[in-house]
Amino acid sequence: MPLKYFLINAMVFAFLLGNLPGALCKPQPREEPFADRYGFFDVVKQFPDSSRIESARNLYKNTCRKLAPAEAMVKLNQLTALARDIRDKKLECAVYDMRADYYSVNDNNVNPKSTFYHVQAINFARENKMVVEEGIYLHRIAIYYFIYKQNTKAINYILRALDAFKRAGYSKVPDIGLYFFEIADFYYDTGDFDNARKYALESLKYKIKNQRLTINTINTIGLIYRHKHDYGKALSYFHEALDLAKTSKDSAWIGISTGNIGSVYFMQKRYNKALPYLTVDYRQSIKYGENFNAAMALLRLISISIEQNKLNDARQYLDIINSLKSKRLNYPEFRTDLYKLKSEYYEHTGKIKQALDFRKLYEAMADSVKLQYSQEAIERVKLKFEQEKYQQLIVNLRALAAARDMRRNVIIGFVILIAIIIGLIYNRRLIKAKTEGDILKGENKRVDQELKNAEKELLNYTQSIDEKNKIINGFKDKIEQLNVQFSDDKKNEQLNNLLRTHIMTDANWAEFKRLFGRVYPGFFQRAKDKYPLISETDLRLMALTRLEIDNRTMASMLGITSEGVKKARQRLRKKIDLSSDTSIDSIVSQL
Template structure:
C-alpha cells in the first residue's frame, strides 16, 4: 500500500521541515494575518539543568514556536540558545544552534541559501572540533534538507559522507542510528533505487529491535522494495512479518496496511481468489480512514479481480467508483489513472464496444508517455547517484583495504603480509605514476593539437587577410591601369602592371597552399563536399571554401580574378548544382558541411 498515511509513517522520522511540508502545512510566508508568537527571552533557560545527552533534543522541542515568529524575533531567541551553548561549552548544542537557524529559513522560505549556509556551518564546526560522530549526524541533517528539495546529487554526497563518519565512529555509539538508516532509505526509495533503500532498511532493523510501529514500517517497506522489483516471494515474507508484528501490537491500521500489500502481491501473481478478501478489507479500511488514493488503488484491484472472474457488470461499477475517487484526490495518481483506462478498455472490449475500448487504450498510452518522461528524469538521477555512490564507496574501500592490511600485523605471518603490503603499495604507486604520466602525455598532446589548431586558424586568418589587402591594392592598380592605358602608349609597361595585378590570383599552387591551411582549421569540409556533391568542380569547391570563410562578393571576386557579377553568376550555377530550393541559402548549406 503506497498511501499518504504510509508515506507519513515512513517519512515521519525525518527532521521537522520534511514533516512540515509533507503534511501540506503552510509556511509563514503563506499565512496571511496569522498572529505570530513574540520573542521569548527565557525560552531555553532550563536547558542548563538538562542532562548533556538530552539537551539537543530538548532544545529542538522548545524551539518549535520559533518557526512562527518574525525573522528578527526568531533569530534573537536562537541567539539566547547560542549564549547558553557557549557558556556550557556544549559542542552538540552549538551545532544545533546553526541547525535551528537553517530549520527556520527552510520552513519559511523553502530551499534557500541561508539554510544551506547554516547547515554547512554546523558540519564545519563539528569537523573543526574533530568530533566525527557530530560531523556525521549534521552531514545527515543537511542531506535530509537537500533531499527534501530534490537536490539529489548534493543529498547523496552528504548521505555517503555521513555514513562513512558514523561507521568509523561505531554505529552502536550513535544515538538514533536506526532513525538515521530509515531516513536514508527513504531518500533512495523515493528515487526508485530499491536495492539501495533495502540495504539501509535492513541496517535499521538491527538497531530498531523493540516491537514498534517503526519496526513494522521497516518490514513493510522492505517488502515494497521487493514487490517493486518483482521479487514477490520475498515481498510476501516481509509483509507477513509486518502483519505478524502488527497483530502482536494490536495495531489495526498496520494490520490493514500489511493485508492490503499482501493482497496486492496476490493480484500481481494472479492469485485472485486469495487476493479478493484481502483487497476488499484494504478498501474498507481505506474508506474508514479517508485514504482517497488508496481507496482508488484497492478498487482498481477489485475491478481487475472481477474481470478475471468475467463479472463485467461489477467491474464496470467498481471502475466508476475508482474514477470518482481519482477525480477528487490531490495526490499524484498518474499510474492509477493509466490502470483505470486499461481496465475500462477491457470492460468495453468484453461488452462488444471495440471503438470505446480502442479509445480508452489510446488514453492510457498517452498517459504512459507522460509517465515515461517523468520516469526518465528519475532514471537519470539514479544513474548520477549510482556513479556518485560508487565513486565514494571506491574511495572508502581503498581506505578500508589499507586499514585491514595494517590489522594483519598481529598475526604470525606478519613478515609475509608486510611484504605483500609493500608490493601492493609499489604496484599501486606504479600504476598511479603510469596513470599520471598517461594523463600528462594526453594533456600535452591535447595542448599540442590545440596549439596547432590555433596556429592554423591564425595562419588561415593571416592568409585570408593578406589576400583581402592585396585585393584592395589590386583595385587601386585597376584604376591606375585604366588611367595609364589612356595616358601611356607603352604596351610593355601596361602588360607588366597587368601581371602584377594578377599575381595574387588563386592559382593551383596557391590553392594547394590555401587548402592545406583551410583543412587544418575546417577538418573534413572539402572531403564532405566531394562525398555529398561528387559532381562539384574544383572551381566550385574554391568558391564554397571562400563562402565558408564568410568573404563578401568583392573579396571573392578579387581572389578568383573575376568580376563581382561573375561571382554572383558562379553562385547561381552552384545553387543549381546543389539543387537548392528558393528559400535555401548557399551560406546555410555550406555551414552545415
Template sequence: MQALYADAQVFDTLKSIPPKNRASQALAIYKANYRHIDSAIAFKKIDELTKIAAELNDKALALAVFDCKADYYSVNYGFNPHSLYYYQKAIDQAIAEGLTVETGIYIFKKGQYYNTFEMYVPACQLYLKAYDIFKSAGPENIPGYATNLNRIADFYYALGDLESSRRFLLEALDSPDVQSRDKINMINTVGMIYRSTGKYDDALHYFNTALQLAKKSKDSVWVAIAIGNIGSVYFMQKKYDIALPYIKTDYEQSVKFGEKGNGAIALVRIATITADRKSYAAALKQIDTAEKIFNIHPKSTLKYRIDMYGLKADIFEKMNKPAEALRYRKIYDAASDSLARINDVLSVERTKLKWENDKQQLKVQQLNARARTERIKRNALAGVLFLLIVISFLIYNRQKLVIRRDKAVLEKQEVALQLETSRADAERNNAKLALLDFTDQLRVKNDIIENFKAELDMMQRQTDPLYMYRANQLTDMMNAHIMTDKSWHEFKTLFEKVHPSFFKILTVRFPDLTETDMRLLSLVKLKLNNREMAGMLGITIEGVKKSKQRLRKKIGSSEEGSIETLMAEI
C-alpha cells in the first residue's frame, strides 16, 4: 500500500484544473490518500505540493501545504501545538503575500480547529476576525461564504447564544451561494431557535418553509425532520390531537432511515400523549423501547432522557405505585443536576464570549472614530473653501473682511481642537486594543511553549536520531515564542501608550531597578500569573518567584503580595 502511495503522482492532476479550485482539490486529494498513512510518506507527498505551487506560481496552492500538515497532526494526534503552528504559518504567509481572502479563510480554519476541541474563547476570537475580513473583502469573493456563516451559527447555537446564531443564519440565507440542502438546514435551525424561545408561530412558519423546500427537492430525510419539528411545536403547545399524526410520521420515518435517536425522542412524545389519554401500560411500553435507544447514546440525549424519567415517575404515581415513582423521581433529579452542571459550564463560556464580543465592539468604535475624524477633515476643507468664497465676495468692505477673518480663525481653531481630540481618542482605543491583542497572543504562545516543553522532554529521553532531530526542531520553535528584545520593545511601546507614566514613576521611586526588573513588573501590572510570566520571559516558575523575592528587597518590603499591590496603584 505504501509503495502505491510513494509512486502515485496524484497531485499532478492539479496542473490541469482552474487556479481557484486547486487549493480545495489539493486538500481533498490529501484526505483521500495520505491522511491516515505513515507520517514520513505523508509529509513527503505533501511537500510535493510546494514544488507544484512554485511551478504554477500559485500562492494559494502553496498555503494548502500548511493546511494539509495541520490537518494531519489534528487527525492523528488530537489537539497539539503542531497544528496551531501550521495554521498560523498559513495565516502569516497569506498576510505577507497580500492574500486577503486566504487570510480570512485560514483564520476561520484555525477557529474551527479550536472549536473542534471545545476551546470556545479562542475559537470565537478567530471566527469574529475572519468574519470581519470576509465582510471587507466582499462575501461574493469568499468561497463557501454561506457555509462558513452556518458554521459560526452552529457554534453559537451549541453554546446557547440563540440570538447570535439566528443573526448569522439569516445573513447566510441571504447569501447567493447558499446550497439547497444547506438552506433547508439553516431554515430548520431558525425554526428551532424560535421554538426554544416560545415563539411558536414563527417556528411553524420556518418549519413549514423547510418542509416545502424539502418536498420540492425530493429530500425525504429532511421531509421527515421538518414534519417531526412541526409536530413538536404542537406538542409543546399541548395540542396533542394535531401533534400526534406529525409525531407518528416522524417516528416511522426515523426508524426507516436509521435515525434511532430522533425516533426515540418522537416515541417519548407519543408516550406522553398516550399517558395523557390514561393508557398507562401502553405508554410504559413505548417508554421502555425509547429507553433502550437512549442508553446507547447517553450523552447526546440527556435532555430527552430527563423528560422520559419525569414522565415515567408521573405514570407510576397515577398507577398508585409509589416505590417505582420515587425511584424514577430520584433518577430524574440526578439527571437534571447533570444537565444543570453542563449548562453552568456553557454559561461560563457564554460570559467569556460576551467579553470577546465587547472587544469586537471596541474595534467597531475604533472604526467609527476614524470615520468621525474623516468627516471632520472633510468639513474643515469645505469650511476653508467657503471662507475663500466669502472673502472674495466681500473684499470691498475691509471692516466686514476683518470680522469674517476673525470668525474663520476661531472656527478653524475649534475644528483643529475637535480633530485633535478625536485623534487622541482613536489612538487611546488603538493602544488598548493592541496591548490586549498582544497580551492574548503572548498567552497563546505560552500555552504552545508548555506543549513544546512537554513534547521536548519526552523526545530528549529518546535515543533515536529522528527523535533527536525533531527535538532540535521543537527547541527552535519554542525559542521563537519566548519574548525577545524585539518583542519586548514592541510590547513596551504599546504598554507606555496605555500606562504612560508607569516606567517613569518606577525609575524615580526605585532608581536601582534594571531593564529585566522593568519587564517583570510590567507583566505583574497586567496581572499575569507566574506560569504565564515564566513562559513569556523564558525562565522557570521558580525563577519568577526568586525574581519577585529579589524585587521585594529592592523596594524595601518583604510582605507577600506587596509587589502586586504596588503595581496596581501605579
C-alpha cells in the first residue's frame, strides 16, 4: 500500500479508537470551504476509487450503526453530499445500501425502511447503467430476506442478481467469489444441494480475499457430499479444508474439519477411525466456545460408547451435554437424537422405565421434526416454483425482445430495400444516359470480340470431336470385320492391326477392353473370378498374351522394357499359383 494511503488508514483507525479527540476538537484551518459538511466522512475522499466504498462502509459500521436513527441519517447525508461533490456515483449508490443496513441491524427484522433503501440502491444503479452495482445490490437485498427467513422473496432477487452478474461478466464483479458462496449457502440452507454445490464450486474459481471463507466453501462442498452419502468425495473435501486450515493456523477450522472427518467415519461405522477425530473436535469446540459443535461431537461419542458397551463413558458424555449452554441445543433435531441415545443408554443399563420415558419423548420429538421437514419440503417446492417462474419470465422477455428486434430489422430492411430500388432506378437512368458515344462503341466492340472467340472455340471443339469420331469408327470397323467368319490367318491379321493401336493410357485401355470384349466375350470377368488376386496390370498382360503378342511388342505397347514384361509374368505366376510345368499361355487360352 502507498505510504499516503497507509497514513490515511492510520488516521481512520486512530479516530475510531478515540486517540485524536483533542486534535479533532481544536479549530483547524481548512483548505476546502465545504469540508464541514462531510463530518468524519471527510477522510473518505482521500482514498482511491478502488477502496473508497469499503473504507466508507467500515467507517459507517463503526460509528453510524451505534447512533440514534436521526443522527445516523444526518451522517449518511454528509456522505451522500461528499459522493455528489466528487462525482462518485458508486459511492452515492452505496449510501442507500448503508441506510438499508442501519434499519435492518437495529430492527433485527425485515422492515419497510430497509426494504425501501435496498430498492433505492437497485434503482439508482439501474438508472445510471451500473450493471455490476445493480447485481451487487440485488444480491444484498436477497441476503437481507434470506437472513430473516423470507426465502421466497430471497430466491427472486438471487436469480435477478445472477442475471445481472452474467450480463456484466463474472470476472468484472469485485468479490464475485463471496457472492457465489453466499448463494451456495442459501441453497444449502434451503435443502437444494445440487445448486449449493454448483455455486460453491463456482466460488472456488475466483480468488477470495478471506482465507476462512475459502475453507468454509470447501467444507460446505464436503457437507453436501456427506448428505448425499458420497463419503469418498466428502472425505476428500474435508481433508482439503483441514490442510488449508492447518496452513492458515486456523484452530477453529482445524477443529471443525477434524470433526467432519470423524462424522464421516462415524456414518461409515468405522468407529476406531472416528474416535480420535471426534475427540479432537469436542476439545477444540469447548476451547473456542462452540458448545453446539461440542454437543454434536458428544452425541457421536455417546453412540460409539453404547455400541462398544462402554456405558460409563456414555454416562460421562451425557452429563457433559447436560452442562452445556446453547440455544441450538433446544433445536428439535438435536433433542430428537439426544432422547434416542438416552433411551438406548437406559435400556443397556437395565433401567427400563427411564428408557421408555425417553423413547416417548423421542417419538414425540421425531413427529415434530417430520412435520418441520414437511414444511421445509413445501418451502423447497415454493422456491422451485419461483425459480421456474423466473426462468419462464426470462424466456418470455427474450422472446419479446427477439420479436421486437425482428420487427425493427424488418422495418430497417424494408427501408434499405426501398433505398436500393430508388438507387437502382436512378443508376439505371444514369447508365442509360451514358450509353451514347464512346461507351456504346466500346460495349459493341467487346460484344463482337466475345462472339468471335466463341465461334473459334466452337470450331476447335467440333474438329476435335470429328477426329475422335474417326478413330472410334476405325476401331468399330475393325471389330465388325472380326465378326465375319474369316480364316485364322485373316483373323490374326485383323487382330494385329487392332493391337497396333496404342493402349497404354487408361482411356485407351478402356476402349481396348471394350473392343477386346467383343472378340472374346467374358474373358476379363472369368479371369477375375478364377484368379481374384490379379490386378488391372495383370489383366492387360493376360489380354495381350491371349493375342499371342511377343515380349518386345508387348513391352512397346505397355510402355515398359522386355525385361519388365518377364518380371510381370513371374509376378503373375506367383499370384495365380502356377506350377512350373504349366505355361501362362495355356492358362490364358482356356479362359
